[in-house]
Amino acid sequence: MSSSKLTSQETKEMVLWTAKEMLRTNLVEGTAGNLGARLPDGNAVLTPSSLDYMEMTLDDLVITDLDGNVLAGERGPTTEKALHLSAMRMHDDIDATMHCHAKFATMFAVTRQPIPAVIEEVVVFIGGDVEVADYRTTGTDELAEEVAKRVEDRAAVLMANHGLFAVGKTPKDVLHIASLVERTAEIVWGARQIGEVVPIPDEVNQTFAGYYRFGRTGKF
Numbered sequence: 001m002s003s004s005k006l007t008s009q010e011t012k013e014m015v016l017w018t019a020k021e022m023l024r025t026n027l028v029e030g031t032a033g034n035l036g037a038r039l040p041d042g043n044a045v046l047t048p049s050s051l052d053y054m055e056m057t058l059d060d061l062v063i064t065d066l067d068g069n070v071l072a073g074e075r076g077p078t079t080e081k082a083l084h085l086s087a088m089r090m091h092d093d094i095d096a097t098m099h100c101h102a103k104f105a106t107m108f109a110v111t112r113q114p115i116p117a118v119i120e121e122v123v124v125f126i127g128g129d130v131e132v133a134d135y136r137t138t139g140t141d142e143l144a145e146e147v148a149k150r151v152e153d154r155a156a157v158l159m160a161n162h163g164l165f166a167v168g169k170t171p172k173d174v175l176h177i178a179s180l181v182e183r184t185a186e187i188v189w190g191a192r193q194i195g196e197v198v199p200i201p202d203e204v205n206q207t208f209a210g211y212y213r214f215g216r217t218g219k220f
């Protein structure tokens with residue numbers, strides 16, 4: 001289901017719920033990380049800057065246009081607003097976005113190694129390896145541009161020396177994607193301790209990546 005099928009109120013409620021889940025499931029600590037979602041009117045809802053997720057309410061969320069102009073809300077939007085808005089501006093099929101600092105995923109981000117898609121469900125839900133976007137300084141439009149272009153045919157990308165960016169149709173989808181990436185990063189890290197990680201056969205990989213593309217674009 002696309003978040004464009006959700007009402008504005010439902011989208012905001014799901015952003016708030018997902019933000020709290022992101023903290024509860026240890027994808028972030030403190031006030032780190034942030035979320036965005038497209039609203040039915042084409043604008044976006046973003047989590048606010050530097051606010052405890054436990055205390056966050058619907059009134060704390062910030063509504064902006066896709067260029068980042070604040071349309072409603074008492075607080076300032078996340079300092080990573082450009083990241084979320086660039087992804088939604090660049091890709092019509094992305095309606096929800098999450099940035100987090102998941103621990104195992106960030107181990108790959110700081111060593112600038114992709115997380116290989118060696119588990120079938122990763123190919124189906126993410127589209128392939130979770131690659132590493134080139135380093136750009138946090139909070140900049142340059143980072144937003146670099147990261148957003150990497151989610152053309154993938155549901156997640158690592159941000160060098162920083163963390164993870166995940167995209168989907170709804171905030172709940174992106175929580176699933178980010179959790180799956182983190183789980184895979186931990187599995188690959190552990191698997192490398194006990195032996196050689198064996199790739200999925202090419203043909204299967206291509207078929208499953210096709211399922212992901214179909215989910216994104218409606219085309220194989």
Ligand SMILES: [Zn+2]
Pocket residue numbers: 032033099100101162163
């Ligand atoms: Zn961050």
